[in-house]
Amino acid sequence: MRQQAILSIDQGTSSSRALLFNREGKVLAVAQQELDCTYPQQGWVEQDAELIWLSVLKVCRQVLAQAVQQGIEVLGVGISNQRETTVLWHKAKDKVLSPAIVWQDRRTADYCQKLKEQGHEEWVQQKTGLLLDPYFSASKIRWLLTHNNDVQQALAENELAFGTIDSFLLWRLTSGQVHATDSTNASRTLLLNIQSLSWDQELLQLFGVPEHILPQVRQSADRYGVCDTRLFGLALPVLALVGDQQAAALGQGCISAGSLKSTYGTGCFALVNTGCSPLFSRHRLLTTVAFTVQGQTFYALEGAIFVAGAAVKWLRDQLGIIAEASETAVLAQSLPDNGGVYLVPAFTGLGAPHWQPEARAALVGMTLGTGKAHLARAALEAVVYQTADLLSAMLADGAKAEQLQIDGGMVANNWLCQHLADVLNVPVLKPSQNEASAYGAALLAAVALGWFESLAEMHFSSDAQEFLPQMSADKRQQLLSGWQNALASVLQ
Numbered sequence: 001m002r003q004q005a006i007l008s009i010d011q012g013t014s015s016s017r018a019l020l021f022n023r024e025g026k027v028l029a030v031a032q033q034e035l036d037c038t039y040p041q042q043g044w045v046e047q048d049a050e051l052i053w054l055s056v057l058k059v060c061r062q063v064l065a066q067a068v069q070q071g072i073e074v075l076g077v078g079i080s081n082q083r084e085t086t087v088l089w090h091k092a093k094d095k096v097l098s099p100a101i102v103w104q105d106r107r108t109a110d111y112c113q114k115l116k117e118q119g120h121e122e123w124v125q126q127k128t129g130l131l132l133d134p135y136f137s138a139s140k141i142r143w144l145l146t147h148n149n150d151v152q153q154a155l156a157e158n159e160l161a162f163g164t165i166d167s168f169l170l171w172r173l174t175s176g177q178v179h180a181t182d183s184t185n186a187s188r189t190l191l192l193n194i195q196s197l198s199w200d201q202e203l204l205q206l207f208g209v210p211e212h213i214l215p216q217v218r219q220s221a222d223r224y225g226v227c228d229t230r231l232f233g234l235a236l237p238v239l240a241l242v243g244d245q246q247a248a249a250l251g252q253g254c255i256s257a258g259s260l261k262s263t264y265g266t267g268c269f270a271l272v273n274t275g276c277s278p279l280f281s282r283h284r285l286l287t288t289v290a291f292t293v294q295g296q297t298f299y300a301l302e303g304a305i306f307v308a309g310a311a312v313k314w315l316r317d318q319l320g321i322i323a324e325a326s327e328t329a330v331l332a333q334s335l336p337d338n339g340g341v342y343l344v345p346a347f348t349g350l351g352a353p354h355w356q357p358e359a360r361a362a363l364v365g366m367t368l369g370t371g372k373a374h375l376a377r378a379a380l381e382a383v384v385y386q387t388a389d390l391l392s393a394m395l396a397d398g399a400k401a402e403q404l405q406i407d408g409g410m411v412a413n414n415w416l417c418q419h420l421a422d423v424l425n426v427p428v429l430k431p432s433q434n435e436a437s438a439y440g441a442a443l444l445a446a447v448a449l450g451w452f453e454s455l456a457e458m459h460f461s462s463d464a465q466e467f468l469p470q471m472s473a474d475k476r477q478q479l480l481s482g483w484q485n486a487l488a489s490v491l492q
């Protein structure tokens, strides 16, 4: 019998990937293409949605060609994607109307601040689990509705559509047949009531967003529609949509309440599964939909850090002090310690638990002896200290971290993994198969396909590299207080 597989699309901020997974969760083929962001004004972060689409098409075609060569039968598609990033398009013309406003974009900081000052944050948090921050899609949609003539024209023609990346890709894959999203992506817009899983009239009114431009909200594992056969020469069903961080939690096997993972890609996102009821944070974390499957919705508490691997990319692309991200490990371990140098990477403000969109990055503690190794080390260490801040907030909210499961592009860096274990003082587990987001989407597609009847039947590899804490309590304390001092210089 021919080997069967699911095509998983993992559309991240730094790259688009396509992977084929078999029933046992083995990766049979991979293709990847890097993507760029543009920064047209202070605090703005944009991507070209057309280039995102073309990169997805290209990597899908590459792995499907490998499938043909290897005689693999591909049964369906699952999509995991960067969340919140906002795309508006003209339905009849199938034309994107502006650059995509990326999740890291801060242009709506003043507007969100005004809403906070008007006292809206509490009720918004109760409905959405989120805070009033430019991170989420609603204020980005509003900005486009008020600033972009093409968007206004499309609205007047009743042809305007909004989507996060999942929804936009689904629209394109089905050649405009399906305008839908899943509960995880919808839960990042600030427009969804996360308990009823429906668009909320009061929120739509607050942000001035017409409901008819929004996609239909569906389960994460669902038969969404069929890819246009002209794209791949196959009538592939789209079987899952899921935000990449929730997908990574599922891919790492965080299916029971209390399980925790942290993903280190462009940003860093720690999620703890809280089971079938939402837990509302008292310490500035987010409550989010983890996934909806077979009519059941799971929730998670999330800490979001806007800059993790993005700081390494900054060292490479803006400062030019490294040629490859992997050099940071060699540079970091070339030093006996950090020399008192700390980077607070608030390049696009600070996320959890501070939520300060106007904060900006700082490099502190430099001397004339500071060199590029210190900068590389500071960029990696910053990710660790920010994770420590998230875990403290989670602990204060009642979630315990006895170990940390990690994934994402940055965890190729073993120096970072060891520093995480040392500073967090918990064992850190890196799975041998580091494709958690893509695997999570494939698992959901497998449910829609009927491969698994329940979450309990899913295959999760127990094969992981373990990093055990080795640092003394004094040293840990010294590093964390150095970080708190550096952070204080940035907090407003």
Ligand SMILES: Nc1ncnc2c1ncn2[C@@H]1O[C@H](COP(=O)(O)OP(=O)(O)O)[C@@H](O)[C@H]1O
Pocket: 011, 012, 013, 014, 015, 264, 265, 266, 267, 308, 309, 310, 311, 312, 313, 325, 326, 327, 328, 329, 408, 409, 410, 411, 412, 413
């Ligand atoms: N060996 C490494 N050390 C440190 N950072 C790395 C390493 N390899 C990749 N990265 C960083 O990881 C990020 C890419 O991770 P990935 O999970 O693919 O991101 P995304 O899902 O956001 O597209 C990039 O920002 C890159 O700089």
Ligand SMILES: O=P(O)(O)OC[C@H](O)CO
Pocket: 012, 013, 014, 081, 082, 083, 084, 103, 243, 244, 245, 265, 266, 267, 268
């Ligand atoms: O691009 P990533 O993988 O860092 O993920 C981005 C997040 O989904 C933003 O919320």
